[in-house]
Structures are given as C-alpha cells and as structure tokens.
Amino acid sequence: MxxxxxxxxxxxxxxxxxxxxxxxxxxxxxxxxxxxxxxxxxxxxxxxxxxxxxxxxxxxxxxxxxxxxxxxxxxxxxxxxxxxxxxxxxxxxxxxxxxxxxxxxxxxxxxxxNRIVLITAKDKAAPVDIKPGLDLAGLLKGGRLAMGEPSSVPAGKYGKAALEKLGIWASVEKSVAGAESVRAALALVSRGEAPYGIVYQTDATADPGVAVVGTFQEDTHPPIxxxxxxxxxxxxxxxxxxxxxxxxxxxxxxxxxxxxxxxx
Incomplete structure (x- = not known):
C-alpha cells in the first residue's frame, strides 16, 4: 500500500x-x-x-x-x-x-x-473619483501604493486587474508595496507608511485608522x-x-x- x-x-x-x-x-x-x-x-x-x-x-x-x-x-x-x-x-x-x-x-x-476600495489615513481623507485616467501616481506624491502582492494575494490580483482595466497600472506599478496579505497592506496605510492602499471593503471597515475614499466598480475586476x-x-x-x-x-x-x- x-x-x-x-x-x-x-x-x-x-x-x-x-x-x-x-x-x-x-x-x-x-x-x-x-x-x-x-x-x-x-x-x-x-x-x-x-x-x-x-x-x-x-x-x-x-x-x-x-x-x-x-x-x-x-x-x-x-x-x-x-x-x-x-x-x-x-x-x-x-x-x-x-x-x-x-x-x-x-x-x-x-x-x-466582497468589494475592493481605495483607502487613505482617516485624517487625510478626501473623495477620489475612480475612473479611467485617474492620476493615482500624482495622488501618491512619491509614496507607495499598499496592496496585496499582485502576483499571488487575491486582493492584490483584483487590485491590479482593476487598475489595468482603468489604464492606471503602468503609472503606479513601480510604486506598489506588495504585502503578504490584505491585512498587511491595510496596516501600511493605517500606520502612515503608505499614503494610499487598495484593500477589501471589509478590511477598511475593520480599521478605524483608515477611510474609504473611493470604490472600484465591479466591472473593473473579476467577481470577488x-x-x-x-x-x-x-x-x-x-x-x-x-x-x-x-x-x-x-x-x-x-x-x-x-x-x-x-x-x-
């Protein structure tokens, strides 16, 4: 046997x-x-x-x-x-x-x-209109975009897909801080180590230190x-x-x- x-x-x-x-x-x-x-x-x-x-x-x-x-x-x-x-x-x-x-x-x-959203620190929140042509690189001002590792972590894969669909990915790809999990990406924004991040709506709800400034439309990425x-x-x-x-x-x-x- x-x-x-x-x-x-x-x-x-x-x-x-x-x-x-x-x-x-x-x-x-x-x-x-x-x-x-x-x-x-x-x-x-x-x-x-x-x-x-x-x-x-x-x-x-x-x-x-x-x-x-x-x-x-x-x-x-x-x-x-x-x-x-x-x-x-x-x-x-x-x-x-x-x-x-x-x-x-x-x-x-x-x-x-679930859904994915764009977050920033609670005290710096200003609405962001997530649409094709968004100058996300300009919003980052040289900082990092926190998200799950785009090649493996689901939240990162969804985020990359959405940014590609909107024609934004190429402008921010080198600024991405790919985290080991979506909660790790959330923590980077909550601690002020990254000005913006892409996480699940549910993660943003769980951390009082961040605020949702924009929601990605469901047709920009595969169903979550x-x-x-x-x-x-x-x-x-x-x-x-x-x-x-x-x-x-x-x-x-x-x-x-x-x-x-x-x-x-």
Missing part, C-alpha cells in the same frame, strides 16, 4: 505529539481531535472570530483559525498542514487545492462576496468570491456541522456587519 506524503506528515506530527505527551506523563486528550481547524483568508478575521464566538457559546466545539493570504494557506494545505476547512478569498486558490484532490467536492460552494470547502483529510466530526452553521441565517449577520455579501 502506498502512503501519501500528506499522510506521512500527519503520522509524523501525531507521533511527535504522542511522544511529548508520554514524556510529560499525559494522555492524549480525545477532545483535541474534535477541534475544528480552519484556514481562512486574512480579510475574514473580524467576521469569522465573532461567528466562532457565537458557535462556541451555543455548544459548538472549539475552533482554531489560521489567518493568512489564500495563496499561503493553499500552499500549506498542499504541503500537508492539518486542517478541516479552507475559506479562500478567490476562486483560483480553491481550484488549486481542489485540482489536487484536497477538498471534498460535495462540500465546496461559493460562500461570500470567497469559496468554502471541507478538506479531504479532515478528521473533525464537527466539520460538516460547523460549515453548515457558517452558511446559515444564524451566522449571516456576523459577515454582513463587516461588509460581506452572503451568497445563497
């Missing part, structure tokens, strides 16, 4: 954990195997944290969430990182793991929608869809119930409050 690389990694992690607990004179707690582990796009943190608190308060088992750029999470899943559920900020990275047979296809669906799925090697008996909870009317307000659109 051939053992996959992912299975070997799981065995190694389990063996190391068991060895440590044995040396410490402890038994492996059964409840630890029931915890739901979620890999979620960084832009979901506020909404998902609040939804998880409500889930736990109603008797659901503990949820552990790893937040990062969807690209980084997909690569971790490919390398065998143990997780039960993946929520990507774009369809491409979900397809990436699905094509490698790493998700349970019957559980895969489009979960949320967040797909969700249970991973094929999930070991949590609660994963299916938790996924259904996230997609239910009970959880919807937590996502809508942060600016997401819940897809039915």
């Amino acid at each position: 051939t053992i996959s690389r992912r299975s070997l990694i799981r065995i190694a992690i389990a063996s190391a954990t068991a060895a440590f607990l044995s040396l410490a004179g402890l038994a492996t707690p059964a409840v630890a195997q029931e915890k739901v582990t979620v890999f979620a796009a960084a832009s979901m943190k506020n909404a998902l944290d609040n939804a998880n608190k409500a889930w736990s308060a109603k008797g659901g088992r503990a949820v552990a969430v790893s937040y990062a750029a969807s690209s980084a999470l997909a690569k971790q899943i490919e390398s065998g990182a143990p997780a039960d559920i993946f929520i990507s900020a774009d369809l491409d990275w979900m397809k990436y793991v699905a094509d490698k047979k790493l998700v349970k296809e019957e559980t895969r669906s489009n979960f949320l929608a 869809i967040y797909p969700i799925a249970i991973l094929s090697e999930s070991r949590s008996s609660d994963a299916a119930a938790y996924l259904e909870y996230l997609k239910s009317e009970k959880a919807a307000p937590f996502f809508e409050k942060e600016g997401f659109t819940v897809l039915k």
